[in-house]
Amino acid sequence: MSLKHAILVLLETQPSSGYELVKHFKQSLGYFWNAKHQQVYQQLKKLTEDKQVTFQAHFQDDKPDKKVYQITDLGRETLRRWINQPVKPNKINDALLVKLYGGHLASKEDLLAELESHIDSHQKTLDNLISIENTYLTMGDEQKAHYLLPYMTLRRGIIGERAWLEWAEEVMQTLRV
Amino acid sequence: MSLKHAILVLLETQPSSGYELVKHFKQSLGYFWNAKHQQVYQQLKKLTEDKQVTFQAHFQDDKPDKKVYQITDLGRETLRRWINQPVKPNKINDALLVKLYGGHLASKEDLLAELESHIDSHQKTLDNLISIENTYLTMGDEQKAHYLLPYMTLRRGIIGERAWLEWAEEVMQTLRV
DNA sequence: AAGATCATGTAAGAGGTTACATGATTGA
DNA sequence: TCAATCATGTAACCTCTTACATGATCTT
Numbered sequence: 001m002s003l004k005h006a007i008l009v010l011l012e013t014q015p016s017s018g019y020e021l022v023k024h025f026k027q028s029l030g031y032f033w034n035a036k037h038q039q040v041y042q043q044l045k046k047l048t049e050d051k052q053v054t055f056q057a058h059f060q061d062d063k064p065d066k067k068v069y070q071i072t073d074l075g076r077e078t079l080r081r082w083i084n085q086p087v088k089p090n091k092i093n094d095a096l097l098v099k100l101y102g103g104h105l106a107s108k109e110d111l112l113a114e115l116e117s118h119i120d121s122h123q124k125t126l127d128n129l130i131s132i133e134n135t136y137l138t139m140g141d142e143q144k145a146h147y148l149l150p151y152m153t154l155r156r157g158i159i160g161e162r163a164w165l166e167w168a169e170e171v172m173q174t175l176r177v
Numbered sequence: 178m179s180l181k182h183a184i185l186v187l188l189e190t191q192p193s194s195g196y197e198l199v200k201h202f203k204q205s206l207g208y209f210w211n212a213k214h215q216q217v218y219q220q221l222k223k224l225t226e227d228k229q230v231t232f233q234a235h236f237q238d239d240k241p242d243k244k245v246y247q248i249t250d251l252g253r254e255t256l257r258r259w260i261n262q263p264v265k266p267n268k269i270n271d272a273l274l275v276k277l278y279g280g281h282l283a284s285k286e287d288l289l290a291e292l293e294s295h296i297d298s299h300q301k302t303l304d305n306l307i308s309i310e311n312t313y314l315t316m317g318d319e320q321k322a323h324y325l326l327p328y329m330t331l332r333r334g335i336i337g338e339r340a341w342l343e344w345a346e347e348v349m350q351t352l353r354v
Numbered sequence: 355a356a357g358a359t360c361a362t363g364t365a366a367g368a369g370g371t372t373a374c375a376t377g378a379t380t381g382a
Numbered sequence: 383t384c385a386a387t388c389a390t391g392t393a394a395c396c397t398c399t400t401a402c403a404t405g406a407t408c409t410t
Contacts, residue, residue, distance in 0.1 A: 005272070005275060009275055019388065029275070034268050042369095064388060083279060086294065087276060098206070105189070105256060122266075174329065196361050219397095241361040
């Protein structure tokens with residue numbers, strides 16, 4: 001499983017609470033890793049049991065208390081081993097394509113309408129990624145070097161979303177005839 | 178869940194055994210839907226219990242006996258309802274990007290080596306998709322029209338793989354410096 | 355003789371989703 | 383006053399993977 005590793009990667013950068021990790025997943029890692037809060041809390045529990053992370057309670061006056069987790073030496077070791085082992089190629093399960101494949105069972109209008117709504121959301125994702133990219137591009141050289149690897153993952157998002165939209169445009173034109 | 182729907186989509190086209198379905202998943206649907214044989218057999222069992230498919234035993238002399246499944250009216254109805262409902266946007270969980278994000282824990286050589294091995298397999302996938310496309314493009318107009326929707330899903334594979342390779346090239350150049 | 359292809363399954367466990375549960379503070 | 387944000391969890395259930403299990407035929 002990789003959610004554990006994704007959590008360790010984030011904690012290796014900085015200690016965080018479960019809530020903060022969920023936010024990170026939605027923001028910086030969001031376009032290539034997704035996790036619900038329930039799952040994150042469950043994994044943090046297991047990681048704690050396995051001594052890969054520890055936490056300290058932080059009491060806050062104006063906000064609810066939180067547990068701030070940090071990676072342990074054991075966790076760092078686990079991460080290093082994981083990173084030095086090859087990962088399996090990504091598993092793709094795309095329900096929209098299954099639908100399109102069996103699209104003769106739906107009306108052309110419904111198919112096009114659904115495609116359009118997906119185009120909308122992909123376009124929004126792309127816009128968002130591009131605005132993050134613009135922030136990166138205005139950084140100083142030192143900062144740029146520091147965030148180079150995360151930036152590479154951002155590029156994957158941008159190139160991937162552009163390709164998706166290019167494909168969708170092709171499908172729209174083909175089906176509209 | 179969509180494996181059930183993916184199976185129903187395939188059975189709606191033609192009756193098949195579990196073994197044949199697995200092959201279809203590896204071939205025509207393979208680049209957007211993946212399933213192991215164990216899961217396919219389990220789902221066929223459930224679909225049979227739910228009366229969405231039925232099967233007939235086919236006895237073969239030279240090969241093992243097999244069960245040929247067909248979709249029922251109830252199954253077709255389920256499919257139609259599923260296709261007319263919006264699907265959720267695809268969930269992406271890409272371990273390679275998590276690794277790249279935390280790539281400062283690995284050596285540059287290891288990162289590049291891993292990327293290269295992924296480039297190889299994506300290139301092979303792309304070559305394969307292109308050869309399927311060539312087959313499609315030499316078909317007569319009637320055949321082409323018949324396979325139009327599956328062809329659109331093939332295009333997704335081709336455009337997506339090209340984009341992946343384009344990105345990987347960018348990363349290689351950036352990291353090699 | 356070894357490996358691929360055909361053919362089907364069970365069982366345990368890991369991973370992920372949905373539903374349920376609570377409660378304070380802040381901004382519109 | 384309504385929605386959002388902050389903050390954490392349990393329980394049931396569904397989905398998927400890994401390991402185990404069998405056995406014939408065909409090709410190299």
